[in-house]
Amino acid sequence: MELISPTDIAKRNVSSVQDYASLAWRALTNLFARPLYMADAIQQADSIGVGSLPIVVLTGMFTGMVLALNSSNTLERFGSLSLTGQLVAISMVRELGPVLTSLMVAGRNASGMASEIGSMRVTEQIDAMRALGTDPYKKLVTPRVISTVFMMFFLTILSDLVGLIGGYLISFLLLGLDTFQYWNTAYQSLTYNDVVTGLVKPIFFGFIIATVGCYYGMSTRGGTQGVGRATTQAVVAASVLILAVDVVLTQLMLSIK
Amino acid sequence: MGSPLQFPSAAAALDTIHKAIIFDEVSLCFEDLVLLDGVSFELKKGETKVMLGVAGSGKSTILKLCLGLLRPDSGHIYVLGHDVTTMKEEELFDLRSKVGIVFQESALFDSLNVRDNVAFRLMEEKLPEDEIEARVREALRFVELENAIDKLPSELSGGMRRRVGIARAIITHPEILLYDSPTGGLDPITSTTIIELIMKQRDVSKTSALLVSHRLQDGFMLASHYYDPVANTMRPVDGRPMRDVRTSFMVLRDGKVIFDGTAHELAGIQDPYIKEYIS
Numbered sequence: 001m002e003l004i005s006p007t008d009i010a011k012r013n014v015s016s017v018q019d020y021a022s023l024a025w026r027a028l029t030n031l032f033a034r035p036l037y038m039a040d041a042i043q044q045a046d047s048i049g050v051g052s053l054p055i056v057v058l059t060g061m062f063t064g065m066v067l068a069l070n071s072s073n074t075l076e077r078f079g080s081l082s083l084t085g086q087l088v089a090i091s092m093v094r095e096l097g098p099v100l101t102s103l104m105v106a107g108r109n110a111s112g113m114a115s116e117i118g119s120m121r122v123t124e125q126i127d128a129m130r131a132l133g134t135d136p137y138k139k140l141v142t143p144r145v146i147s148t149v150f151m152m153f154f155l156t157i158l159s160d161l162v163g164l165i166g167g168y169l170i171s172f173l174l175l176g177l178d179t180f181q182y183w184n185t186a187y188q189s190l191t192y193n194d195v196v197t198g199l200v201k202p203i204f205f206g207f208i209i210a211t212v213g214c215y216y217g218m219s220t221r222g223g224t225q226g227v228g229r230a231t232t233q234a235v236v237a238a239s240v241l242i243l244a245v246d247v248v249l250t251q252l253m254l255s256i257k
Numbered sequence: 258m259g260s261p262l263q264f265p266s267a268a269a270a271l272d273t274i275h276k277a278i279i280f281d282e283v284s285l286c287f288e289d290l291v292l293l294d295g296v297s298f299e300l301k302k303g304e305t306k307v308m309l310g311v312a313g314s315g316k317s318t319i320l321k322l323c324l325g326l327l328r329p330d331s332g333h334i335y336v337l338g339h340d341v342t343t344m345k346e347e348e349l350f351d352l353r354s355k356v357g358i359v360f361q362e363s364a365l366f367d368s369l370n371v372r373d374n375v376a377f378r379l380m381e382e383k384l385p386e387d388e389i390e391a392r393v394r395e396a397l398r399f400v401e402l403e404n405a406i407d408k409l410p411s412e413l414s415g416g417m418r419r420r421v422g423i424a425r426a427i428i429t430h431p432e433i434l435l436y437d438s439p440t441g442g443l444d445p446i447t448s449t450t451i452i453e454l455i456m457k458q459r460d461v462s463k464t465s466a467l468l469v470s471h472r473l474q475d476g477f478m479l480a481s482h483y484y485d486p487v488a489n490t491m492r493p494v495d496g497r498p499m500r501d502v503r504t505s506f507m508v509l510r511d512g513k514v515i516f517d518g519t520a521h522e523l524a525g526i527q528d529p530y531i532k533e534y535i536s
Contacts, residue, residue, distance in 0.1 A: 035381075120366075128364035131324050132378045132425075133350040 019219060023141065024211045030135075030142040041143035048109050048144075049151030053158075055104045060159035063096050064088055064166030072175050084177060085186035088167035093190060093198040097160035099246055102205035105152060106238040110213035113144055114234035117217025118227040126218070141218070145210040152206030153199065160198065197253040204249060205242050212238040274338070277302050277433050277465035278323055283332035285318060285512075292318050293329070294512040300433075303503055305459050305466040307476035309534070310509035316469040317361065319509075320435045323467065324356060325349040337432060354378065357426030358435040363418040365410040365425070371397070372406045375424045396424040400454055416447035423454055427462070434458065436468040440475055452478050453491050459503070460484040473535055480504040480520035508534065 030036075071087040117140055120126050129136045164186060171177040216234035220226045278300040285293040293315045300306050308316045321327045322334055325341045334341050339352055365374050373380070375396055379389045397403045400420035410418060419439055426434055436455060440448035452475050458464055460483055470476060482491040483502055494502060506523045508516035508531055516523060516531055526532060 123362060123367075124360050124364035125366055127321070127326050128358075128360055128366070130326055130346075131353055131356075131358045132381070133353045134377075134381050135346070135350065 016219075020211070020215045023137070023215050023218065024207075026137045027141045027145045027211055027214070030138045031146070033138065035138065037139055037143045040139065041146045044143050045147035045151050047112075048105070048147050049155060052105050052108055052151070052155060055108060056101050056155045056159050057162050059100050059104050060092075060097065060162035061166040063100055063159075064092060064163030064168075065170045067091050067096070067163070068167035068170035068175070072171070081175060081177065082181055083185060084171050084175065085164075085167065085182035085184070086189035088171075089164060089186035089189055090194060092160050092163035092167070094194050095198075095246075095250070097163055098156050098198055098201035098205060099242065101156045101159040102152065102202060102209065102242045103239055105148070105155065105206075106209045106212075106242060107235055109148065110209045110216075110234045110238040111231045113210065113213030114216040114220070115227055115231045117214055118220030118230040121218060121220045122223050122226060136218075141211075141214045144214055145207060148210035149203055149206035152202040152209070156198065156202040193253065193256075197250070200253065201246065201249055204245055208241050208245060209238050212241060275302055276300065276335070277304070277337060278467065279333075279335040280319070280322075281333045281335070283322065283329045283334060285315075285322070285327065285329045291512050293322075295332070296509075296512070296514055297332075298507055298514055298517055300465055300467060301503075302432075302465050303463045305455075305468060305479060305502075305504045306507055307479060307504065308467060308469045308507045308509060309471075309473060309476060311534075312471070314509040315512040316509055317437050320358065320437050320467060320469060323433075323435060324353055324358060354429055355431050356433045356435065357429065357431035359419065359422040359426050359437060359439050361437045361441055363410070363422040365418055365421055367410050369409075370406075371402070371408050371410070371413070371421050374410065374421060375428055377425065378429055392428055393424075396428040397421075399427065399457070400424045414447075416443050416450065419443065419447075419451050420454065423451075423458070427458060427464075430462070432465060434464050434466040436466060436470075438469050438471060440470065440472055448472070448475065449478070453484070455479065456482060456491050457484045457486075461486060476504070476506055477520060480506075 067088045068084055071091075072081055072084050075081050075083055075087070117126070120129075120140075126136050126140075129139060167186075168179070168182050171182045172179060213234045216230040216237070220230040222229070276299045280296050280298050283293055283296045284291075296315070296319065298306075308319065310316050318327060322329055323336055323341070325344060325346070329342055332342070336352060337355055341349060341352065344352070366377065369377070372393055376389045376393045379392060384392075393406070394403055397406060400423050402417060402420050402424065405413060405417060405421070410421070413421065423439070434455075439451050439455065443451065455466070455468065456479055459466060459479070468476070468479070478491075480502055482493050484490075485492045505519055506516065507514060508523075510530060515528065516526060523531070523535065526535075
C-alpha cells in the first residue's frame with residue numbers, strides 16, 4: 001500500500017474545504033445572476049420535497065410515538081404524565097423534527113445529487129455542458145440549493161406536526177391521556193424561540209444537504225467506482241455537518257433567547 | 258468575450274487573423290505527470306488537422322484546452338483571435354458558442370431525448386420554439402437521424418450517439434469543430450459513416466476542425482476523399498488538383514508534437530517511431 005505524507009493529506013483536506021467553500025459561495029451568488037433556472041428548481045423541489053414525503057412522515061410519526069412512550073415512562077414516576085404533550089412538542093419542534101428530517105433527506109437526496117452529478121461528471125456531460133456555453137453551477141447546483149432549502153422548511157413543519165400526532169396517538173390510546181390536555185400542554189409549552197429555532201435550522205440544513213451532495217458530485221473521479229464513493233461520502237459528510245452545525249445553531253439560538 | 262489580442266513581444270509574429278487555433282509553447286502537468294510539454298501548432302481557417310498518437314499522448318487534452326475546459330500551466334492558446342488562457346469562465350461561454358465539440362463517448366445528456374440534446378444550446382439562448390424545431394431537424398437531417406428525434410440516448414446505438422453528438426455540435430454553425438475520437442469503439446462500416454459526415458461538414462460548411470483519432474485510416478480517408486453533394490457520398494480525390502481537401506496531420510508522443518505536415522509528408526517520413534506507428 002502506498003504511504004501518503006501527512007503534508008499531502010493536510011493539503012488535500014484544505015483544498016477540499018476551499019473547493020467546497022467556493023461551490024457554496026457560487027451557489028449563493030448565482031441566486032442573483034441570470035439565468036435563474038426556475039423550471040429546474042421546481043422539478044427538483046418535486047423530486048426532493050414530494051419524493052421525501054413518505055420517509056419524512058414515517059420518521060416524524062415514529063419519533064413522536066417513541067418520545068411519548070419514553071417520556072411517559074419517566075414522567076409517571078413523578079406523577080407528571082400530563083406533561084407528555086409538552087415534552088413531545090418541545091423535543092420535536094426544537095430538535096428532533098429538524099434534525100431527523102434533515103438526516104433522512106440527506107440520506108435520500110445528498111446521495112441522489114452526488115450520484116446524478118457524479119455520473120454526469122465521469123461521462124463528460126458536465127464538460128459537454130460547459131462546452132455548450134452553460135454554467136453547470138447555475139444549471140445544476142443553484143436549483144438544487146434553492147429547492148432543498150425551500151422544501152426542507154416545509155418538510156420540517158410537516159414532520160413536527162406528524163410527530164405531535166404520533167405522540168398524541170400513544171398518549172390517548174396507550175397512556176389514557178385526555179385529547180384536550182395533550183394538545184393544550186403541547187401548544188402552551190412552545191415559546192416563540194422554540195418555533196424560530198425549529199424553523200431556522202432546516203434552512204441551514206437544507207443548504208448543507210444540497211451543497212455537500214453537489215460538491216461530491218462535482219468532484220467525482222474514477223468512473224462508476226468513483227460515483228459510488230462520492231455517494232457514500234456525501235451522505236456521511238452531510239450527516240456529520242448537520243449534527244455539528246446543529247450544536248452551533250442550538251447554542252446560538254439559546255443565547256439570543 | 259476576451260479582449261482582442263495584445264501580443265507580448267515573443268508572440269508578436271502570431272497571425273490570429275488567418276488562424277483558427279494557435280498553440281504557443283503550451284505545457285500542462287497533473288502532479289508528476291507531464292501531459293503536454295511545450296506544444297506549438299497552428300490550425301488555419303478552413304483546415305482539418307488530424308491528431309494522431311497513442312493513448313495518453315495528450316490528444317484529448319489539447320481539445321479540452323482549446324475550449325478552456327482545462328487551463329495550461331504555461332504558454333498561450335489563441336482561439337479565433339482570443340487568448341483563452343487569460344479569459345474568465347464567463348467570457349469563455351460566449352466564445353464556446355463558436356466552437357463545437359464531439360466527445361469521445363458522445364457525452365449526450367442521458368435524461369434528455371435526442372431533440373433536447375441537439376437543441377440544448379438553442380434552448381439556453383431562449384430562441385423561439387419554431388426556430389429551434391426547424392434547426393434541430395436540419396441538424397438531424399444532416400446526420401441522417403431525423404427519425405430518432407424522440408428517442409433517449411439509451412435507445413441509440415454507439416454510432417447513432419456519435420451522430421447525435423455531431424448534430425449537437427454543428428447546430429450553431431460553429432467556426433471550429435473539435436472531434437475527440439469520433440470513431441473510437443465503432444465497427445468499420447459505422448466508422449466510415451462518421452468520417453463521411455465529418456468530410457461532409459468540412460467540404461460543405463468549410464469549418465476548421467481538429468480531429469483526434471487512434472485510427473490512421475480515418476485520417477487518410479479524410480485526406481484522400483472529398484464529399485460529392487450531388488451524389489451524397491464521398492469520392493476519392495485521385496490527384497484532382499482542383500480538389501484541395503485542406504487536411505493535415507499532427508503526431509503526438511509523450512505530450513510533444515513530433516510531426517506536423519501533410520499526408521504526403523507523413524507517408525514519406527523517416528522517423529522510426531512514426532514509421533512504426535503508421536505501418
